[in-house]
Amino acid sequence: MSLGDYYYEMSHCxxxxxxxxxxxxxxxxxxxAYGCPSIAFRNFHSxxxxxxxxxxxxxxxxxxxxxxxxxxxxxxxxTMCGSCQxxxxxxxxxxxxxxxxQELRTYFVEQGHxxxxxxxxxxxxxxxxxxxxxxxxxxxxxxxxxxxxDINQEKADVxxxxxxxxxxxxxxxxxxxxxxxxxxxxxxxxxxAGKDEACCGGRIYEMGYRGNFINYADDFLSRVKASxxxxxxxxxxxxNGTLKEYYPLVDKKPDVEILHISEYISRLLRQDxxxxxxxxxxxxxxxxxxxxxxxxxxxxxxEGEYRRIKPHIFAPVPEKPIKLGLNGCYEAPREIIKSIxxxxxxxxxxxRLFSWCCxxxxxxxxxxxxxxxxxxKERIEEAxxxxxxxxxxxxxxxxxxxxxxxxxxGQDIKIYDIMELVSMAVGGV
Amino acid sequence: MxxxxxxxxxxxxxxxxxxxxxxxxxxxxxxxxxxxGLGQAGIGIQWMFRPIAVTLPGSVEExxxxxxxxxxxxxxxxxxxxxxxxxxxxxxxxxxxxxMRRMNNLEINVTDSxxxxxxxxxxxxxxxxxxxxxxxxxxxxxxxxxxNLASGTSMQGTGGTSVRTSMQxxxxxxxxxxxxxxxxxxxxxxxxxxxxxxCGDGPGPSLRGMMxxxxxxxxxxxxxxxxxxxxxxxxxxxxxxxxxxxxxDSSDIPNSYLRYVVWDDRDNEAEALLRLGEAEILDYNNxxxxxxxxxxxxxxNEEYLEMEEKGEYKEKFGNGFWxxxxxxxxxxxxxxxxxxFEKIVSETGGVIYETTIFGKRSHEIAIQNAVKxxxxxxxxxxxxxxxxxxxxxxxETIDQGYKHALPISLDVKEEHIARDKMLxxxxxxxxxxxxxxxxxxxxxxACLVDMWEPKGEPTxxxxxxxxxxxEQGIGFFYCSMPGSPRDMVMYSKYMAKxxxxxxxxxxxxxTTTRPYELITPVEEx
Numbered sequence: 001m002s003l004g005d006y007y008y009e010m011s012h013c014x015x016x017x018x019x020x021x022x023x024x025x026x027x028x029x030x031x032x033a034y035g036c037p038s039i040a041f042r043n044f045h046s047x048x049x050x051x052x053x054x055x056x057x058x059x060x061x062x063x064x065x066x067x068x069x070x071x072x073x074x075x076x077x078x079t080m081c082g083s084c085q086x087x088x089x090x091x092x093x094x095x096x097x098x099x100x101x102q103e104l105r106t107y108f109v110e111q112g113h114x115x116x117x118x119x120x121x122x123x124x125x126x127x128x129x130x131x132x133x134x135x136x137x138x139x140x141x142x143x144x145x146x147x148x149x150d151i152n153q154e155k156a157d158v159x160x161x162x163x164x165x166x167x168x169x170x171x172x173x174x175x176x177x178x179x180x181x182x183x184x185x186x187x188x189x190x191x192x193a194g195k196d197e198a199c200c201g202g203r204i205y206e207m208g209y210r211g212n213f214i215n216y217a218d219d220f221l222s223r224v225k226a227s228x229x230x231x232x233x234x235x236x237x238x239x240n241g242t243l244k245e246y247y248p249l250v251d252k253k254p255d256v257e258i259l260h261i262s263e264y265i266s267r268l269l270r271q272d273x274x275x276x277x278x279x280x281x282x283x284x285x286x287x288x289x290x291x292x293x294x295x296x297x298x299x300x301x302x303e304g305e306y307r308r309i310k311p312h313i314f315a316p317v318p319e320k321p322i323k324l325g326l327n328g329c330y331e332a333p334r335e336i337i338k339s340i341x342x343x344x345x346x347x348x349x350x351x352r353l354f355s356w357c358c359x360x361x362x363x364x365x366x367x368x369x370x371x372x373x374x375x376x377k378e379r380i381e382e383a384x385x386x387x388x389x390x391x392x393x394x395x396x397x398x399x400x401x402x403x404x405x406x407x408x409x410g411q412d413i414k415i416y417d418i419m420e421l422v423s424m425a426v427g428g429v
Numbered sequence: 430m431x432x433x434x435x436x437x438x439x440x441x442x443x444x445x446x447x448x449x450x451x452x453x454x455x456x457x458x459x460x461x462x463x464x465x466g467l468g469q470a471g472i473g474i475q476w477m478f479r480p481i482a483v484t485l486p487g488s489v490e491e492x493x494x495x496x497x498x499x500x501x502x503x504x505x506x507x508x509x510x511x512x513x514x515x516x517x518x519x520x521x522x523x524x525x526x527x528x529m530r531r532m533n534n535l536e537i538n539v540t541d542s543x544x545x546x547x548x549x550x551x552x553x554x555x556x557x558x559x560x561x562x563x564x565x566x567x568x569x570x571x572x573x574x575x576x577n578l579a580s581g582t583s584m585q586g587t588g589g590t591s592v593r594t595s596m597q598x599x600x601x602x603x604x605x606x607x608x609x610x611x612x613x614x615x616x617x618x619x620x621x622x623x624x625x626x627x628c629g630d631g632p633g634p635s636l637r638g639m640m641x642x643x644x645x646x647x648x649x650x651x652x653x654x655x656x657x658x659x660x661x662x663x664x665x666x667x668x669x670x671x672x673x674x675x676x677x678d679s680s681d682i683p684n685s686y687l688r689y690v691v692w693d694d695r696d697n698e699a700e701a702l703l704r705l706g707e708a709e710i711l712d713y714n715n716x717x718x719x720x721x722x723x724x725x726x727x728x729x730n731e732e733y734l735e736m737e738e739k740g741e742y743k744e745k746f747g748n749g750f751w752x753x754x755x756x757x758x759x760x761x762x763x764x765x766x767x768x769x770f771e772k773i774v775s776e777t778g779g780v781i782y783e784t785t786i787f788g789k790r791s792h793e794i795a796i797q798n799a800v801k802x803x804x805x806x807x808x809x810x811x812x813x814x815x816x817x818x819x820x821x822x823x824x825e826t827i828d829q830g831y832k833h834a835l836p837i838s839l840d841v842k843e844e845h846i847a848r849d850k851m852l853x854x855x856x857x858x859x860x861x862x863x864x865x866x867x868x869x870x871x872x873x874x875a876c877l878v879d880m881w882e883p884k885g886e887p888t889x890x891x892x893x894x895x896x897x898x899x900e901q902g903i904g905f906f907y908c909s910m911p912g913s914p915r916d917m918v919m920y921s922k923y924m925a926k927x928x929x930x931x932x933x934x935x936x937x938x939x940t941t942t943r944p945y946e947l948i949t950p951v952e953e954x
Binding site for chain 1: 466
C-alpha cells in the first residue's frame with residue numbers, strides 16, 4: 001500500500017476529536033479523560049490522529065509545496081500507541097488512522113525527510129544488529145553462565161527472545177535470567193540465540209524504514225525455522241507487537257506460536273506447572289504496554305480497494321478486518337498478578353484497551369525525550385492516584401522510560417517488571 | 430488565499446502567547462483547513478480557507494492580546510473548541526484561528542447546581558464530574574465530545590435531554606465575554622463584586638440576547654472564555670460502563686425506565702408527545718427511523734446492507750420510533766412516572782418495546798443515548814460518513830413539526846433519492862426530539878451522502894428544504910427562536926447593528942456569513 005491508497009480514509013475523517021479522548025462511555029474523571037499523549041503534549045490539532053490524517057490528505061492532494069521540519073515533527077512525535085485507532089470509527093466504519101500514520105512515516109522516510117536520531121539508530125542497527133549500536137558480540141552477556149540451550153547449536157521447543165533493551169540494559173539482566181530459570185523449572189525446553197540474537201526490527205518499522213524492517217524479519221524467521229521451536233516466547237512487549245502485528249503485514253508471519261512471557265507464565269499457572277508459594281505484600285497497579293495490548297493484536301494483511309457497493313455506500317473490497325485492539329493481551333498479566341499471594345491489584349482509570357502510553361515507543365524515546373517524559377509522568381501520576389505502592393509493567397521500554405522519568409521528576413513509586421513479581425512469588429530462582 | 434503573516438505581527442503573537450502557542454507552519458495550518466464535520470455535506474466543500482495562523486491562547490489576557498493584534502494588522506479571527514461543527518474553521522482569508530484547547534478549567538458549584546466552564550471542557554467531561562455530586566449537565570445531540578460552553582454561548586444547543594434540561598442557550602448563567610475590540614464583558618451577576626456566577630440576568634448587564642451575533646446565533650461577536658451553566662439532578666450513582674467498543678456494557682441505572690415506543694398514526698403520536706411533555710415525566714427522548722437505527726446497529730457497511738436487506742428494523746420501526754428515558758429520585762416516584770407514561774402511550778395507541786428487542790446492541794444504543802448522547806451522531810453519519818443535517822433543521826411546535834416540517838423534508842428527500850443525489854435508506858430518516866416538556870420540537874432530517882459519490886448533491890437539498898420551509902413560515906436552522914427567517918428580518922438587522930458596535934475594526938470571521946450586513950447598505954444599518 002502507498003499513501004495514496006488511503007485516500008478514502010483521509011478524506012472521510014470527521015474531525016470529531018474523539019481520537020484525542022478515552023471513550024466517553026467509560027471515562028471516570030476529567031483528569032484522566034484524554035487518550036492521546038501526542039496532542040496532550042503539543043495541543044495543536046496537527047498532533048492528533050485527525051490532524052495527521054489531514055496532513056497526509058493535503059500531501060496526496062499536492063496542497064503543500066514543501067515538507068517542513070515542523071511537519072516532520074508532527075509525523076514522528078507520536079508513539080504510535082494506537083489509542084486513536086481504538087477510539088475512531090465512531091462516525092465512519094472504515095477509518096484506520098494508525099495505518100495512515102504508519103504509511104505517512106514510510107512516505108517521509110522514502111522522500112528523505114528523516115529524523116537525525118532515527119537515522120543514527122538505523123545506522124547502529126545495520127552495524128551491530130541492535131538499536132543501541134552496542135557491540136553485537138556482547139548481546140548474549142546477560143545469559144553468561146546461565147544453564148540454557150544455545151538455539152544455534154541445539155534444538156529446543158521454546159525459542160526465548162529477549163530483545164535489544166534487555167540484552168544491553170544491565171538492569172534487566174537479573175529478571176531475564178530469572179525468567180529462564182522459572183520456565184526451565186516448570187519443565188520448559190528452552191533455548192536462546194545469545195550473541196546471535198538480532199533485533200526484531202519493530203522499532204525501525206514504526207520509524208518508517210519498511211525496507212530495512214523486512215530484512216530483519218527475514219533474518220528472524222530464518223533463525224526461528226532453524227531452531228525447530230514450536231513457540232517463540234518474547235520478554236519485550238515491543239517484540240511481541242512486532243512479531244504478532246507487523247510481521248504478517250509484510251508477509252512474514254511466523255508459522256510457530258508467539259507468546260509474550262506473561263502469556264506463557266499464565267499458561268504454566270493454569271497447567272499447574274508453576275506455583276506461587278511466597279507472599280508478595282504489595283499494593284500494585286498494572287500498566288498495559290501498548291505493544292502487548294492494543295498494538296499486540298494479530299495483524300492481517302489486507303490488499304484491496306474502496307469500491308462503491310451501492311449509490312453512496314463505499315466499502316473496502318474484499319472486506320477489511322476491523323482493528324480496534326480487542327484481541328491484544330490484557331488478561332494474562334492480570335491472571336498472574338491475581339495469583340500471587342499478598343498482592344492487591346488496583347486498576348488505573350485508563351486500563352487495558354484504553355491504557356495511556358508510557359511514551360517510549362516508535363522512536364519517541366530516542367528523538368523526543370521531553371515528550372517521552374511527559375507521557376511517562378502522566379502515567380505515573382495516574383498510577384499514584386490509585387494509591388498503589390508500585391507500578392508494574394511487562395515491557396522493558398516502558399520500565400526504562402518510567403524509571404528515567406522518576407529520576408527527573410522525583411515522583412515516588414516503585415517500578416517492577418511482572419517477572420520480578422513472579423520471581424518473588426516462587427521464592428527467587 | 431491568505432497572504433503570509435507579516436513578520437511583525439508574528440513576533441507580536443509570539444510575545445503574547447509564547448513560541449509554542451502559535452504556528453504559521455503550512456502543515457499545521459493545513460490540519461486546520463479540512464473539515465468533514467457536522468453539517469459539512471450541506472456546504473458541499475471540505476477544504477475551507479487556510480488560516481493565516483493558529484493560536485492557542487491560555488487565558489483571558491492572551492485572548493485579548495490575539496484580538497488586539499488582529500485589529501492592529503487587519504486580520505480576521507475565529508475561535509473554536511473541539512471544532513465538531515461544519516463552520517468551526519476559517520471561512521474567509523487572513524483569519525487567525527484560536528484553538529481554545531488550553532482553556533479547559535471546570536469548577537462545579539454543588540450547592541447552587543451550576544458549573545463554571547472554560548471553552549475546551551467537553552460535555553462528557555463535565556458530566557463525569559457532576560454525576561459524582563448527583564448532578565447532570567445538558568448534553569447536545571452532537572455528542573459528549575462537544576463543548577458545553579460553545580453550545581451555550583454560540584449555538585442553540587438542543588439534544589435528547591432538552592425535554593428536561595432545555596436547550597443549552599437557556600442554561601447560561603453568568604458569562605465572561607471578550608468582544609472583538611478586546612474588551613472583557615461580564616454578564617449577569619459576575620459584573621457585581623463577590624456576587625459570583627449564579628445569575629445571567631443580573632445584578633449586572635444581561636446581554637445574552639445579543640452576544641450571539643448576526644442571524645440569530647452562532648457567534649462572531651467575540652470569544653467566550655468562561656460561562657456558568659445550570660446543572661440538573663441526576664438520581665442515583667454515576668453512570669458506569671465497562672467492556673469494549675463499539676457497544677460496551679452499561680450498568681443498570683437504579684430507579685430508571687428505558688423503552689422504545691412506536692405509534693402507527695402521526696396525529697396520535699403528536700398528541701402523545703404533547704401529553705408526555707405536559708406530564709413533565711421525561712428525562713430523555715428522541716425519534717429515529719429504521720435507517721438511523723440500522724446505522725447505529727451495524728459495525729460495517731457490509732453489515733449495514735445485510736441488515737437493511739433483512740428488513741427486520743423496518744418492519745418494527747418503519748414509521749419511526751421513540752426512545753424514552755425516565756429517571757426518578759425514588760422507587761415510588763418512578764412508579765408514578767411509569768404509570769403516567771404507560772397510560773398516555775396506551776391511550777394514544779402506542780406500542781412499548783423493551784430496549785433489548787434486538788439484543789444487547791439495541792439496549793446499549795438506547796441507554797448510551799439517554800445518558801451520554803453518543804449514538805445520535807453515529808446514526809446520522811453511517812454508512813456514508815457525511816450528512817447534510819438539514820432539509821430543514823426545524824424548530825417548531827409539535828403540531829407544526831408533524832404537519833409541515835416532516836412532510837417537507839420527506840418530499841425533498843424523495844426527490845433527491847430518486848436521482849441518487851443522496852442515499853436511499855427508506856426516505857424517512859428523521860431525528861426529532863421535544864424540548865422543554867414539549868413546548869418545542871426539533872426536527873433534523875438526516876440526508877446521507879458520500880462525498881465520493883459522483884451523483885451526490887447534498888447542498889441542493891438543503892437549499893430546497895430551506896426555501897420550502899420559508900414559504901410555509903416554518904422555523905429553521907438553529908435560530909434562537911422558533912420562527913421563519915422571514916419573520917426575523919428586523920431581529921437580524923438589529924443584530925448586525927450591534928455587531929458593528931462590538932466589532933469596530935470588523936475583524937470577526939463569523940461562523941455565519943453576516944447576511945444582513947452584506948446585503949444592507951451601511952447607512953441603513
